[in-house]
Amino acid sequence: MSAISGNTGAGTDESISGSGNESLFVSPEHEREYRAFIKEHPDIEAVEFLIVDPNGVMRGKWAPGDALKKAFQEGVNFPMSLHGLDVWGREVEATGLHIETGDKDGYCRATRGTLAIVPWAKRKTAQVLLQTFTPEGEPYMADSRQVLKHKVAEANAKGFFPVVAFELEFYLLDPETDWDDGMPAPVGASAGPDRLRMYGLDDLAEHAELFDMIRDAADAMNLPIDTIIKEAAPGQFEVNLKHRADPLKAADDVILLRRIVMGCARAHGLTATFMAKPFLEYAGNGMHVHTSMLNSDGVNIFGHAEGRPVLESAVAGLLKTMPESLLLFINTWNGFRRITPGSYAPTRAVWAENNRSVALRIPVSNEHNRRIEHRIAGADANPYLVMAAIMQGMIEGITSKAVPPPPIEGSAYEDEGLFLPDDMDDALQLMEKSRFIDRALGPLLAKVYKDLKRAEIMAFWSEITPLERTTYL
Template sequence: MAANPDLQAVEFLLVDPNGVMRGKWAPADSLKKAFEEGVNFPMSIHGLDIWGREVAETGLHIESGDRDGYFRAVPGTLSRVPWAARPTAQVLLRGFTPEGEPLRFDCRNTLSRITKALARRGLYPDVAFELEFYLLEPGTDWDDGMPAPVGATSGPDRQRMYGLDDLAEYGALFDDIRSAADAQNLPIDTIVKEAAPGQFEVNLKHRCDPLRAADDVIMLRRIVFGCARKHGLQATFMAKPFIEYAGNGMHVHASMLDAEGRNVFAGEAGKKNLGGVIAELIRTMPQALLLFINTWNGFRRIQPGSYAPTRAVWAENNRSVALRIPASTEENRRVEHRIAGADANPYIVLCAILQAMMDGLEKLETPPPPVTGNAYANTEAAQLPDDMDEALQLTQAGQFCDRALGPELAKIYKDLKRAEILAFWSEITPLERTTYL
């Protein structure tokens, strides 16, 4: 506050199990209370569906008295909001019970629990995210009310993967994104033109701090939304906004360091460690899929030939698989987890990945052989569900979700996904009506 005496407002931000950011606006002088005592929110904010409606099955709403908890500011996440109309700050919050205990169904607290469990074993995850998104032209109608991706209406279909002209065309926007990221201490690395009109990817640098890496994702999405609006555009991280174009993925690069900062995947001994991690990630992948693809729409992205994986397989230097071991030096050997949609909850995604990595390093089982060539043509490996209900059934039948999220958050998450499925089942689509009327 001393360094920013002009501040008038603060936006208190928290992330629900669906990965949706919720919160409230408050006067800037309430920041001190947020750090010291916490801001009151109903704990049932973690029991809302994707549309922000109460899901009674979670047990968090009126049947429990809909009690408040305290949501305290997360140190290191306080920053200015460059695109705000008046001088405004923002800060992430984490939840506590009225008794002062960390809220066990707050996804950030859950990831903190796993990170501490790894630290007790002398293990420290080093992770980085890559996020794809589309820039859209408001006021256009590409498909049933969906705005057109930028460039899609200006002549022949333009894919222009890795094209520099598209980056230059929106250079002012990307400059604003980088400036906002610098102001908010987000470590942006590269920005790339991706595989469809108007599709881009932002890569974040590695952090040996999973909580901050997940925070980076939440804040990056917010930066892209805000800067796009400033430039008269709309951004979407929706996993599959267009049937005819590539979906938006969230790729996670993960390695594990020991107490001396050495990569436990390096060297000959590291290959055995890496094999154990791959084996457990593959084994748990079907029942964890709903943690990586958390929306009804996200399962539309799981299509052969789309660079979104359809089978629980791995390989080195191969982008058709679910788990890729990128080409790198031994010291930088890591797993690239390629399943999650760009709209997934990054805390929950990391909970699933890091829990499997921790278990894999303890079991050190032998992974299945790596695939060669086109993984979509491999008919021997397990097919991943392309349907949200089937994915939920696999999650409910297994125990991994409860292990990764803890029983409280796991129950709420499954209740929310069941409510989402039922909502889509209750909707009759225009295609059905035009077909069967």
């Protein structure tokens, strides 16, 4: 993939100001988008309102079609406590967002550019991604999308314009076939555990109708899908998105792509999962992030000979902040099972040129599209928070002219670089001591996120596993 230049900044995102007349629409751009959509689709029967919580889980509600207009005007009412739910969707009182506040509603407004038809719905249904504002109309800073929007504006004001592309791995599962303890089997697993068929074209052809539906849905939602690849396990695939000169829209792409893949798989009688480590014997699902950085003239500041020290300073900033940020990149208990030696999932905070065993890889590229590939995140992580931490780490490294350790040679699993935490509780303890997380997420979401992770850890600690019972009874 190549980085793009020229169009800088996050100008595709919506304004929250009024249009200067008596219109109830949030902005003239909102009004134009809504009216153009209704003109093309006057027979909308239903709408699905979508909101992303701190775990990156899609939440929301279904409404009749005539409710769509409200999302483009003052907004749809949702409790702001939605952003204080754990991964199971349960209220975590420690966040302070729930009944102790009166469980107040906020206004959730349409995100421009995300209004689209749901291709797998039986009725004519629209969907739109929302973001949360307070009752007073201010961005609600426990909403991860609002946090990243603030970080992008902050970066742009300093003269930094990131260009971003995400890669997502997932499994296709056959819900009619049991693999282990109720877990559906990955498609193709019946051919034998050694039949991994990496980069297999036959596997793509076997599911051609599904992947055609995914591409068509992505086109309808203006998601820039690039390549689709058969990955390193039965039923495992990867979808790569093209670079965007707008980190906010790139993160939106991830949220909507996960929904597309799961919806299209369901329409074909399959289940798709982005779970970080669904099978111990097979590779986990990662979310790799390619990032370059433009200046205000649209020039990649990592390019050419003079850009090399800048790139290395960005690498240094990412390495320094990686251990304390790890719980943003690996946000689930299960995700830490993915971080194992020899698995192409990094275990150490190290970097290298053209080396897939490291946390930060500098891919083969020309001077124009030189970039950093961040290889830590699980495919189920919240892309807004992943991107906020990556941007903050890069910019702090660049502005301080930080110097990284030398790049490694060979396997990172045999290197002596800094080990990353391999346990969710250890990662949380590093995060709780971190001032960087407050700078990356803002004080409200930083507190909420740590409260959620502590509650989730306690939930896992309160379970006695079947293995323990069979061992000690």
